Amino acid sequence: MTPLLEVDGLVKHFTVTKGFPRPVTTTVRAVDGVSFSVRRGEAYGLVGESGCGKSTVARAVLRLIEPDAGTVRFDGADVRAARGEALARLRQRMQIIFQDPYSSLNPRQTIGQALTEPMRVHRLASGRAARDRAAALLDEVGMPPSALDRYPHEFSGGQRQRIGIARALTVEPELLIADEPVSALDVSVQAQVLLLLRDLQKRRNLAFVFVSHDLGVVRWFCDRVAVMYLGRIVEEGEVSAVFTEPLHPYARMLRDASPVPDPVGRGALPRIVGEIPSAANPPSGCHFHPRCPHVQDACRAAYPSWRRRGERGAACVLV
Template sequence: MNAIPATPLLDIRDLRKSFTSRRGWPIARTSVVKALDGVSFTVGAGEVVGVVGESGCGKSTVARVALRLQEADGGSVNFDGADVLEASKIDMRAIRRRMQMVFQDPSSSLDGRQRIVDALGEPLRVHGLASGAAVRPMVARLLDEVGLPNSALDRYPHEFSGGQRQRIGIARALALGPDLIFADEPVSALDVSVQAQILKLLETLRAERHLAFVFISHDLGVVRYFCRRVVVMYLGRVVETGPVPEIFVDPRHPYTRLLKVSSPEPDPTRAVAMTFQEGEPPSPVDPPKGCHFHPRCPLAIDRCRVESPVLRDVAPGRSVACHLAT
């Protein structure tokens, strides 16, 4: 159905990132959080891949590390043939033009002291795409593309509503003409009615500009609408990947099933198939041995407590990291 091109646009392999913190007095203890524990997935040109999981599972860290906002501890990120993690400062500037990010909270991601024309014009000027009088019409075109009128040019971010601000954030990500956009929970700070508008906008942009997206979200409903393939993460690991309709109809990993039953169903009469242990996800500081999910899993067997399952193919385009999945 969604054939993945031979060479993917973005190829993330075995990405690792730990955060250490030293706390305690008088003897400080070092605790290590493995935010990314060998994460791999690919994104084809023009493809929309959703990354879902609970908060703290490392889904935002994927984007931050791939964009070099934070340095990875290991693994590789390959973007259209270029090794992102090893790229020099100069190469990185070229890569950044093609790989952009939309942030969750648009009021925090825009500089409140900059008018919109300056905020969107600055990347154009810095990258030498426009200068002087040419900046303003280019910014106006960007605003038009995200559905904002020209009168927005000379306003400040605080004069806009949340949804309008997110449109500005999207326009800024588009300014350099990227091929891939990391969207980190781009609609979760917005009202539901506004969410739909922004999603529609992203969908239009995807079609018109042939954009690829890594769409990070905890909201399965949104992912189901917008994404064609999904990567499910749990405590720094990928537990299941596959095409959206199949994963939603027939989730193979118990965690994916948990996510599915915890998100509101269109059909409330449908029976919930499994019962799950209550409670918060275990602390990422000291994750359970073996399969990270076993303390919450109703199907767990002894093997799950000692041996950590690897991601393996179970059907064309689908992989699951579970000993019991078929």
């Protein structure tokens, strides 16, 4: 099956200038050669510690920030090469759910205006038809039609995130990029929103790129997962396989540090040595080697090549 989304060698670096009176310019390697693919109707997870580049990948795929290198193909079309009307059509098919439900909505727009504006921009509906369609979308995400004439500040965080999901659906996308969509919500509300996303995925055959640092959420929602560390993917595979028997020491560390909601199966949390290196000055060789309990001389000398084991893969000399 041809993937819906193909990302190959994606790179995004940021230039940062600090210091006075002699400022020093450094390059932050936020995303440094990321490759993955997403099938139609599949939920693909991106996990890793804060600062590993997950959200930068999500925004670069949609060109909310411009990548420096690499290719992004959606249903065979080159996203980076698209301009004008072609880019608008691609963006109609790819939408994003932002992490913060408070800042992702314009406080000066009513919910009706926020939902009907994308329909007008993409010439899908206008006037009464657009408003009726917005009301139907609100109903689909569990919100009353009366919300159309209210403002974002009148809703709770969970309700705003439902509205954000409805806004992403206004243009009938095929792929949703969910950037930490439940991390700002209470646990009970998280469960409701996740159930809503799963229901929408099945009903609309939506593909997801699900960005999260919560392994429990990814384990429940996603089909496949990629583990990121310092701008690179270090392991990829089926969720059940990666979380049951990780190949990469960093993936194992993440798995062991994730809380288990079972007193019988719960063990002592592992002792994690060292701090995450700076993306402005990553270690030589494998970026994880200063923290790895299985480090070898080869790990310090060069970044390990990608090695496959069946349907799984990892960038580690131990595989």
